[in-house]
Amino acid sequence: MSDNQRIELRFQLNGESVQVRVHPSDRLLDLLRYDLGLPGTKEGCGEGECGACTVLMDGVPANSCLIPAYQVRGRTILTIESTELADVEPLLAAGTTQCGACTPGVVMTARWIRDHPELLERFGSRQLMAGNLCRCTGYDGIIDGLLALVGQDEEA
Amino acid sequence: MKRLEGLDKLTGRELYIDDLPLEGHLWGMTVRCPIARGRVREIRFGEGTDWSQFVIVDHRDIPGPNELRLIETDMPVLVAEHARYCHEAVLLLAHPSRRQLRHAVREVQVLMDPEEPVFDFTCAPRPEQIQHGQDNVLERLRIVKGDVEAALAAAPHVIEGVYETGAQEHLYLENNGMVAWTEGDTVVVKGSLQCPYYVLNSLTWALERDDARVRVIQAPTGGGFGGKEDYPSLLALHAALLALKAGRPVKMIYDRDEDMAATPKRHPSWVRHRTGVDESGKLLAQDIEVILDGGAYVTLTPVVLSRAIIHAAGPYACDNVRIAGRAMLTNTVPYGAFRGFGAPQTQFANERHMDVIAHTLGIEPAELRRINLLRDGQSTSTGQVIEGGTDRQAILQTALESSEYDDRRTAHTAFNTSHPYLRRGIGLATFYHGAGFTGSGEVYLKSKVRVAGLPDGKIEVQTANTEIGQGAITVFTEIAAAHLGLPTNDVLVAEPDTHRVPNSGPTVASRTAMVVGRLVERACDDLRARLGVDSGTSDGELQRAIVEWHERGQGPLVGEALYEPPPGIVWDEKNYRGDAYGTFAWAAYVAEVEVDLRSYTARVTDFVAVQEIGRVLNPTLALGQIQGGVVQAIGWALTEECQLRDGAMANNQLTNYIIPTAADVPPVRVVFLENPYPYGARGCKGIGELPMDGPAPAVANAIAEALGIEPHAIPLTPPRLMELMTP
Numbered sequence: 109m110s111d112n113q114r115i116e117l118r119f120q121l122n123g124e125s126v127q128v129r130v131h132p133s134d135r136l137l138d139l140l141r142y143d144l145g146l147p148g149t150k151e152g153c154g155e156g157e158c159g160a161c162t163v164l165m166d167g168v169p170a171n172s173c174l175i176p177a178y179q180v181r182g183r184t185i186l187t188i189e190s191t192e193l194a195d196v197e198p199l200l201a202a203g204t205t206q207c208g209a210c211t212p213g214v215v216m217t218a219r220w221i222r223d224h225p226e227l228l229e230r231f232g233s234r235q236l237m238a239g240n241l242c243r244c245t246g247y248d249g250i251i252d253g254l255l256a257l258v259g260q261d262e263e264a
Numbered sequence: 265m266k267r268l269e270g271l272d273k274l275t276g277r278e279l280y281i282d283d284l285p286l287e288g289h290l291w292g293m294t295v296r297c298p299i300a301r302g303r304v305r306e307i308r309f310g311e312g313t314d315w316s317q318f319v320i321v322d323h324r325d326i327p328g329p330n331e332l333r334l335i336e337t338d339m340p341v342l343v344a345e346h347a348r349y350c351h352e353a354v355l356l357l358a359h360p361s362r363r364q365l366r367h368a369v370r371e372v373q374v375l376m377d378p379e380e381p382v383f384d385f386t387c388a389p390r391p392e393q394i395q396h397g398q399d400n401v402l403e404r405l406r407i408v409k410g411d412v413e414a415a416l417a418a419a420p421h422v423i424e425g426v427y428e429t430g431a432q433e434h435l436y437l438e439n440n441g442m443v444a445w446t447e448g449d450t451v452v453v454k455g456s457l458q459c460p461y462y463v464l465n466s467l468t469w470a471l472e473r474d475d476a477r478v479r480v481i482q483a484p485t486g487g488g489f490g491g492k493e494d495y496p497s498l499l500a501l502h503a504a505l506l507a508l509k510a511g512r513p514v515k516m517i518y519d520r521d522e523d524m525a526a527t528p529k530r531h532p533s534w535v536r537h538r539t540g541v542d543e544s545g546k547l548l549a550q551d552i553e554v555i556l557d558g559g560a561y562v563t564l565t566p567v568v569l570s571r572a573i574i575h576a577a578g579p580y581a582c583d584n585v586r587i588a589g590r591a592m593l594t595n596t597v598p599y600g601a602f603r604g605f606g607a608p609q610t611q612f613a614n615e616r617h618m619d620v621i622a623h624t625l626g627i628e629p630a631e632l633r634r635i636n637l638l639r640d641g642q643s644t645s646t647g648q649v650i651e652g653g654t655d656r657q658a659i660l661q662t663a664l665e666s667s668e669y670d671d672r673r674t675a676h677t678a679f680n681t682s683h684p685y686l687r688r689g690i691g692l693a694t695f696y697h698g699a700g701f702t703g704s705g706e707v708y709l710k711s712k713v714r715v716a717g718l719p720d721g722k723i724e725v726q727t728a729n730t731e732i733g734q735g736a737i738t739v740f741t742e743i744a745a746a747h748l749g750l751p752t753n754d755v756l757v758a759e760p761d762t763h764r765v766p767n768s769g770p771t772v773a774s775r776t777a778m779v780v781g782r783l784v785e786r787a788c789d790d791l792r793a794r795l796g797v798d799s800g801t802s803d804g805e806l807q808r809a810i811v812e813w814h815e816r817g818q819g820p821l822v823g824e825a826l827y828e829p830p831p832g833i834v835w836d837e838k839n840y841r842g843d844a845y846g847t848f849a850w851a852a853y854v855a856e857v858e859v860d861l862r863s864y865t866a867r868v869t870d871f872v873a874v875q876e877i878g879r880v881l882n883p884t885l886a887l888g889q890i891q892g893g894v895v896q897a898i899g900w901a902l903t904e905e906c907q908l909r910d911g912a913m914a915n916n917q918l919t920n921y922i923i924p925t926a927a928d929v930p931p932v933r934v935v936f937l938e939n940p941y942p943y944g945a946r947g948c949k950g951i952g953e954l955p956m957d958g959p960a961p962a963v964a965n966a967i968a969e970a971l972g973i974e975p976h977a978i979p980l981t982p983p984r985l986m987e988l989m990t991p
Contacts, residue, residue, distance in 0.1 A: 147283035148276020150486070152437045153520045157918035160437055188276030196274035200266050203884040206892065207733025208273030208280075209437035209486025215274055238927035241918070243435050243487055244733045246895035247926040249888050263931060 159240035162213035188212035204253030206244030300911035310371030328472030339561035350912035381595035410584035415549035419540025427613035438486020444503035445513035457496035459770035466497035490601030524916035528600025535613035572606025615961030663852035689970025698845030699950025721807035774950025781945025791823025851875035879947030893955025
């Protein structure tokens with residue numbers, strides 16, 4: 109692929125401005141993992157079903173396997189690497205993570221819900237987490253972790 | 265204690281095989297057989313590709329035998345002439361660009377002369393379908409206790425039923441992945457895997473190398489469930505063959521569709537029961553026939569069949585039992601290890617059949633189980649006398665009370681007569697799971713564990729058992745720290761690396777905490793003995809002794825333990841008589857369902873899981889094992905269906921292979937009734953597989969009650985429920 113077929117763009121990544129050149133068919137997921145050295149975001153299914161590759165795009169969860177890299181021009185992307193320890197300590201105690209492959213996506217969705225607690229009133233916690241498949245926990249550990257993160261005692 | 269690697273996983277810092285930095289590597293991919301059975305006529309390379317840029321490996325590049333060494337060696341590493349399943353590996357390609365590699369794989373055509381495949385594992389094969397022995401039977405096993413024919417002839421009632429379960433995909437969230445490279449004369453493979461020494465065993469065989477020149481390292485692994493028990497041996501060989509030929513590191517990471525199409529799944533099963541009972545419901549005779557679909561090669565099927573038949577009669581007392589099991593070859597992906605390893609299939613049949621018996625006799629399902637549950641002093645189908653003081657009646661009673669079983673049933677009856685389209689039901693299953701390898705398996709494994717005292721006074725636990733999400737690192741740390749009286753941060757757990765850790769056996773069969781954990785304790789004892797420090801010493805004395813050992817320059821300080829069976833365990837492998845397992849975990853599960861008759865969709869609305877697993881080592885981890893297993897089994901019961909077309913999985917993607925989401929399942933309410941097992945680490949028993957056994961029959965029994973039908977096969981998808989409900 110010659111360089112003139114690449115698209116140059118700039119976007120905000122984890123609080124910093126980055127400039128990249130991408131192929132038209134590059135996925136955001138691959139840009140993050142293989143070009144920008146941020147392997148925390150995982151590929152689970154490659155078709156937007158499992159949510160393992162969830163990032164926050166302009167503050168909203170998005171499957172980075174479905175987003176062409178060129179579409180992030182001018183946008184703000186947060187990946188799991190932007191996570192603070194304080195964000196996840198309640199999740200650790202709740203048993204939110206087991207094998208860890210779905211975990212980065214789960215954490216990004218949980219951070220979104222924490223930042224928008226009104227969502228929990230409109231949709232239940234299980235509806236809100238339904239875009240993140242997990243094969244280890246049976247979801248109780250994830251729901252308990254989410255509720256601990258937002259400061260709710262138990263599942264409504 | 266909290267999961268030790270938990271914060272790394274929660275912040276994305278845990279590096280899995282595709283995340284680890286690797287300089288100058290090639291990507292590797294696989295060219296696969298396009299049909300279920302046939303002979304390779306020609307391999308055609310497309311003209312538009314410069315093939316000189318690719319590393320190409322076929323069966324002629326294998327230094328040793330073209331055999332994957334597992335139990336047998338019937339499966340090739342790469343197809344040489346005959347292929348037995350669609351997506352069987354024929355050719356390997358490597359290239360620096362993954363994009364060009366993906367394109368190139370599609371440019372290779374494998375032209376086949378088709379041969380007659382076999383897909384139905386319940387029928388005898390036609391002569392042209394024979395591919396294994398005289399009859400395609402991969403394994404045949406039998407258990408006989410008492411005189412079944414006489415007891416059936418004399419029984420007041422004989423109740424029959426046939427039950428079937430489908431294949432299930434593991435759906436670990438991290439696909440299979442492996443990296444291979446060479447270091448001097450040594451081939452190194454590192455990847456997502458459960459059993460480093462299984463991989464080593466396959467590599468030394470097909471590469472014709474000794475253990476010293478092959479090194480296997482486990483990378484952090486994103487789930488296994490049995491799916492990374494045997495398959496990584498094949499993938500490691502593929503990566504190693506490419507790396508040897510390329511002279512550079514090669515990374516092979518499967519996409520989801522490839523992982524689902526080409527790797528093992530849970531064995532489909534067909535089980536027939538003929539059961540003699542008296543008027544009260546007491547079991548007089550159990551005549552059970554078990555057939556498993558083994559897929560295209562032997563792989564682990566004989567051992568799965570073994571566990572399947574040993575669990576087939578359930579946790580009940582019966583003097584006359586005959587269980588005939590066989591596993592058949594079919595031209596599909598070889599079926600393999602999956603959490604429960606045959607026991608979920610046969611206990612689905614048995615627990616569904618118990619409800620059919622109850623309905624036939626007009627006895628309450630719970631009462632039928634109360635009458636027949638094993639009591640201490642009675643024996644299982646293999647004649648293993650159950651001891652240990654577990655109160656199985658109390659487990660059942662706790663499950664009934666926690667689920668408000670009786671009140672809910674009454675409420676459902678009223679609800680179901682008044683609601684226009686919703687139907688509710690509650691169902692029960694009582695079951696057991698033998699922990700550790702079956703029969704003499706643990707003795708043959710000769711598992712070994714080492715505990716090293718390090719110069720700074722810390723200790724390192726060295727085992728080949730892997731963290732795959734279940735919490736092995738955390739549990740080993742807790743076991744060693746508790747046993748030696750050390751703070752947990754003075755205990756390290758070594759990376760599973762066959763050049764560093766001894767062979768403590770595979771990470772399978774719910775054996776890691778119970779069997780290997782006990783070896784960790786004994787290796788700790790040995791370490792203390794070498795230092796001359798007894799167990800009653802004060803804090804800090806052990807660590808001072810370790811430091812002084814090293815200050816005196818006495819060399820490496822290592823405590824070691826080798827597996828010894830618990831006393832009194834006797835297993836007759838030839839006749840399948842005796843103590844099949846050191847111990848069993850026991851459980852009673854209750855599921856409540858609601859079926860929507862407009863869409864024939866069943867959902868689980870409440871779930872109670874009560875079990876005795878010895879002593880609970882770590883409450884959060886134990887809870888996670890049960891809840892995760894229950895939900896995986898609910899998926900198997902309701903939605904997970906491998907749709908095979910000409911032997912190949914047609915729905916090999918998450919869009920149409922449906923596993924439960926958070927919104928599909930209720931909270932799983934878990935109760936542990938503890939009864940420490942003296943030969944497990946800190947009193948524990950195996951836990952990982954138990955929760956896979958009970959949910960499917962409990963859910964199916966609940967649906968039976970909700971709809972007044974007798975479902976005989978899972979998954980109970982909407983089309984299947986519609987069929988059952990449509991006269």
